Amino acid sequence: MVVKPARQRFFIPHTAYSTMNTKPIHRRGFLQGAACLAGLSLLGSQSRGFQSAAVPTAKPDVLLSIVSLSDAEKLARTAIPEASFEFLQGGVGDEFTLRWNQEKFQEIRLNPSVLTDLGNLDTSQNLLGCPMPCPVLFAPTASSGLFHPEGELAVARGASATNTTYVLSTLSGTSVEEVAAATRSPLWFQVYVQYDLALTKDLIRRAEAAGAKIICLTVDSPVPGVRNREERARFQRPPHIGLPHVAKRREPGMFTLDRVIPIRLVWSEVEELIAYAKVPVVLKGIMNPDDAEKAIGVGAAGMIVSNHGGRNLDTVPATIEVLPRIAEQVAGRVPVLMDGGVRRGTDIVKALAYGAKAVLIGRPYIHGLAVGGAEGVAHIQRILLRELRMAMALLGCKDLAAINRSVIWS
Numbered sequence: 564m565v566v567k568p569a570r571q572r573f574f575i576p577h578t579a580y581s582t583m584n585t586k587p588i589h590r591r592g593f594l595q596g597a598a599c600l601a602g603l604s605l606l607g608s609q610s611r612g613f614q615s616a617a618v619p620t621a622k623p624d625v626l627l628s629i630v631s632l633s634d635a636e637k638l639a640r641t642a643i644p645e646a647s648f649e650f651l652q653g654g655v656g657d658e659f660t661l662r663w664n665q666e667k668f669q670e671i672r673l674n675p676s677v678l679t680d681l682g683n684l685d686t687s688q689n690l691l692g693c694p695m696p697c698p699v700l701f702a703p704t705a706s707s708g709l710f711h712p713e714g715e716l717a718v719a720r721g722a723s724a725t726n727t728t729y730v731l732s733t734l735s736g737t738s739v740e741e742v743a744a745a746t747r748s749p750l751w752f753q754v755y756v757q758y759d760l761a762l763t764k765d766l767i768r769r770a771e772a773a774g775a776k777i778i779c780l781t782v783d784s785p786v787p788g789v790r791n792r793e794e795r796a797r798f799q800r801p802p803h804i805g806l807p808h809v810a811k812r813r814e815p816g817m818f819t820l821d822r823v824i825p826i827r828l829v830w831s832e833v834e835e836l837i838a839y840a841k842v843p844v845v846l847k848g849i850m851n852p853d854d855a856e857k858a859i860g861v862g863a864a865g866m867i868v869s870n871h872g873g874r875n876l877d878t879v880p881a882t883i884e885v886l887p888r889i890a891e892q893v894a895g896r897v898p899v900l901m902d903g904g905v906r907r908g909t910d911i912v913k914a915l916a917y918g919a920k921a922v923l924i925g926r927p928y929i930h931g932l933a934v935g936g937a938e939g940v941a942h943i944q945r946i947l948l949r950e951l952r953m954a955m956a957l958l959g960c961k962d963l964a965a966i967n968r969s970v971i972w973s
C-alpha cells in the first residue's frame with residue numbers, strides 16, 4: 564500500500580483574528596459577564612484569585628464572545644487550518660473514549676448543601692511543592708506552534724498570568740529553557756522516553772537545569788494510537804515547527820501500515836529514571852489500580868489518571884470512571900491527578916470529589932491559544948476558575964478540602 568504524501572496546508576497564523584467570523588455579538592447584556600471573565604470575579608473579595616499583571620486583562624473583542632470553553636472550541640475551528648484542528652480534536656479509532664471522557668462527567672449528578680459559611684472561598688492549594696491558586700494545570704500537548712505563531716511561549720505567558728502550572732511536552736516546538744524564561748508560574752516537564760535511556764536521562768537533567776519542578780513521565784504510549792481522524796485529514800507537522808527536545812526522531816516505521824514498533828519502557832527502567840531524577844517524578848497515563856500500586860512501588864511522587872485525551876486506545880473507560888478505583892488503591896499515599904474531558908467547573912468538583920487533587924486540561928487551552936494567544940490561554944483558565952468558585956459556593960464548599968463524596972448525588 565502506498566501512502567500518499569500529506570497535502571501540506573500552511574498556516575498563516577496572523578490571519579487568525581482577521582479572517583475569523585466575529586460578528587458583533589450580544590454586547591449589551593453581556594458586558595457584566597465579560598468583566599467577570601476579565602478577572603473581576605463574581606465572588607469578588609471572597610475569593611483568592613489569579614494575581615498577575617503579565618497579561619493585560621483588557622481582552623480583544625473576540626474573547627468577550629467566549630463565556631464557556633465550548634465557545635472557544637467553536638471559534639478555534641475557524642481560526643486554524645482544518646488539518647491542524649483535526650489533529651487537535653481527534654481521538655483514536657471510532658472515538659468512543661474521546662466522547663465518554665466528557666459524557667461521563669455529565670452523567671454524574673451533584674448534591675448541593677445550602678447555608679454554609681462561604682467566607683474566604685478558597686480554591687488554592689500547594690501540590691508537590693507548587694503553589695496553585697486553582698486546581699487546574701495545563702496538560703502537555705505537542706507542537707503548539709500549529710495553533711499560534713508564539714506557540715508554547717504564548718501558553719507559558721498565559722500560564723504565568725494566571726499562576727497556572729504548565730506541563731511542557733517533550734514534543735513542544737519551543738525549548739524548555741525558552742519556556743522557563745517566559746513564565747513565573749511552576750513549570751513541569753513531560754518526558755517521552757527516547758530510544759536510548761541515556762538520552763532520556765539527558766532530557767531529564769536538561770529540564771531540571773532549566774527549572775522544571777516536576778518530571779511528568781508519560782507511560783501510556785509505547786506506540787501512538789490509531790489516529791484515523793488525523794490520517795483522513797492528512798495531517799503532517801509542518802517542517803518549520805521543530806522538536807528541540809528530541810535527539811533522535813522516533814522510528815517512522817511506527818506510522819506505516821505494515822510496521823508497528825513499540826518504544827521500550829518497563830517498570831525497572833521507570834524506577835531507574837525516578838532514582839536518577841533530582842526532582843519528583845509523576846507518572847502520566849495510569850488507568851489500572853495494579854499499575855497505580857506499582858507506580859508507588861517504584862517511587863513515583865504522584866500519578867495522572869489519563870487516557871491521553873482519548874488518543875491512544877479506544878474503548879478504554881472515561882478517566883472520571885477510572886479515577887475512583889485508582890484513588891481508592893492509592894489511598895492518599897501520593898497525589899492523584901486526572902485529565903480528559905474537563906470542560907466545566909462542575910467537572911473539576913466531580914474529579915476532586917472522586918479523589919483527584921487537581922485536573923489537567925489539554926484541548927481547551929489550545930482553543931484559547933488559537934483564538935487569542937496568551938490572553939486566550941489565560942481567559943480559558945479564568946473561565947474555569949470562575950465556574951469552580953460558583954460551583955463550590957453553590958454546593959456549600961468553602962475550600963478544596965471540603966469537596967468530598969458528599970457533593971455527589973447518589
Ligand SMILES: Cc1cc2nc3c(=O)[nH]c(=O)nc-3n(C[C@H](O)[C@H](O)[C@H](O)COP(=O)(O)O)c2cc1C
Nearest residue numbers: 702703704705732781871872902903904924925926
Ligand atoms: C494536540 C494534543 C497533543 C498532545 N500531546 C501530548 C504530549 O506531547 N504528551 C503527553 O503526555 N500527552 C499529550 N496529549 C494528551 C494531553 O496531555 C492530555 O492527556 C489530554 O489532552 C487531556 O484531555 P483533554 O484534551 O480532553 O483535556 C496531547 C493531547 C492533545 C489534544
